Amino acid sequence: MTSLKTLSEHLGLSQATVSRALNGYSNVNDKTRQRVLDAARALDYRPNSSARRLATGRAGAYGMILPSAQHLLLDPLFSDFMAGLTEALARRERDVVLGASFEGFGAATYERFARAGKVDGFVLAQPLLDDPRAAHLDRLGIPFVVHGRASRAPSHAFYDIDNHGAFRQAAELLVALGHRHIALLNGRPEAVFAIMRREGFLEGLGGLPRAQAPITETEMTEAEGYRATRAALEAGATALLCSSVLLALGAERAIRDARLELGRDVSLICHDDDLSGLSTASFSAPLTVTRAPIRAAGQAIAGMLEALMAGAAPETLQEVAPVELVLRASTQPPRRQP
Amino acid sequence: MTSLKTLSEHLGLSQATVSRALNGYSNVNDKTRQRVLDAARALDYRPNSSARRLATGRAGAYGMILPSAQHLLLDPLFSDFMAGLTEALARRERDVVLGASFEGFGAATYERFARAGKVDGFVLAQPLLDDPRAAHLDRLGIPFVVHGRASRAPSHAFYDIDNHGAFRQAAELLVALGHRHIALLNGRPEAVFAIMRREGFLEGLGGLPRAQAPITETEMTEAEGYRATRAALEAGATALLCSSVLLALGAERAIRDARLELGRDVSLICHDDDLSGLSTASFSAPLTVTRAPIRAAGQAIAGMLEALMAGAAPETLQEVAPVELVLRASTQPPRRQP
DNA sequence: ACCTGTTATGAAAGCGCTTTCAGATATACG
């Protein structure tokens, strides 16, 4: 293992100069720098990151804490989001470290990680309304950015998609097509995204009586999608709005079981995170979707973390990405009742 | 931030004694230790992990590198596996750090991480046959354990499930039921697990002509499952063996499209990793499965990593977990052709 | 020739811990 000491002795320079040369400080002679760079490559020198962290006081890493409450993890989005984030941070030479919390929601875990200097900040995923973790981190002055948002008028940095607008538009479309009985298959009601979508949905419905707009808010699994759709169809729904592809998959199965045809008999709009394993192309009718690729989130959040570390104010780091409504064959005017 | 220095001054002890007391060394007076422990709690002392790492020369963390080749990530297993691993390591006060590789397969990335002292070892996921990453890590003497295995007779530490046995048994069951035209819907042929399953499948088939045992090896998505099943049914298959629930989902759709009934008309066995979002309960007939919960892998691998660090020989850390064949309604004798 | 300002380098302190080594105190033994 070549250390800075070895390298500097090899070059006949002081450690200070070598360090400066390597870290791109300006006050180093160009020739010297080149010599240093060459030698570093030749000896395959890798600065020890613990030493550097200790000296700089920065971890050069961001944390993400997985809640132990299992149901919060049931998230097919997780791996795609993680991949996007990790890659974006890797480009900036930052690591992401994963932790697991045992004590309930794990606000304490966040504190432990930060205080131990393992990370410089966090990304908070799957926020609840007025999420205690966000409040806690805020109080401690630990930088973080939320994927989604932790309250209605957040003061923290966040990247979210326009869930409200997307579901409002989707509902409006269904209403415009003539549907008068529309079910929403949503995620768990604690999740902020679910709240936003529900509100957008209701707004898009206009004056439609609530009885004709049944809402279920559950885990977003195939099984729940099936169950909710069955109930909705029995109650007379002609259109469905699904918060995830998994729900839509279950919905399609229920539609089939009812001997109905997707699109012709029942309209369906689904939110599509553009996940790698679940394409909305794999339905019997091409699906109308509200679409927002989740990998984009990683990019954006990586940038915000870095900005935060550079001293940017959290309030200035807030992005609500638009959601595209993609019209396809799964949305059609309702059929006359036979 | 209370540091060791602060704490020791506060106690009127030397840093050495405080450090020893905190780290459970024997040669510290019980009373002293208690005093130290109490004070540490009171001042909410958190040892700086960079400093500790620098002093001990150990990172106290393990790495996992996400390949940039996107299709390798398309893995719904990823998040469940990750959750299991992270939790198991967290219990041992170890972190997991995620990296992303850009240069192809990323053997270089592993080296960078290890040499920079960011991690003490790795877990290698989704191994290919004779995986170059494993060879590289071996050559460098960097500890690692493979989730799956990287060759037929590995000398490295690994935790795998008995893919060969599982698919042999499943094929045998179908044959025993009387099926004579059985399709295998497998994962990509580079993956070791797919190879093992294919071989097990063929072995279980006994003398069945290969023409009656069509095999497709693709991404394990719903869409591919649909496509392969359609083709298989047209060719006359009466039974299917699927490497993942996602494939089975597609298979079921194709079966429906063909106006056939799962179980009665077409038998189906599926490998079930017990993923959080996709339950095999959500099929029109309860699915016969080969079952091996993926979360167990995290536990086992965490233990192996620690054993490796403690000096255990990799060859002694190899586990092939049994796979349970769960009989349910989706497997029945073939129907007479109408 | 002298001072000023720039540029390039080195010495050394320090980041917060662990660990070796030695010293102090207490206990046991002959």
Place this chain on the structure above:
DNA sequence: CGTATATCTGAAAGCGCTTTCATAACAGGT
């Protein structure tokens, strides 16, 4: 009572870097 032994504690070195401060070298202006 002296010496050997066990038990506990402290001083200090060191892990591998960064960064401050001082110094040296050199250019330019007067």
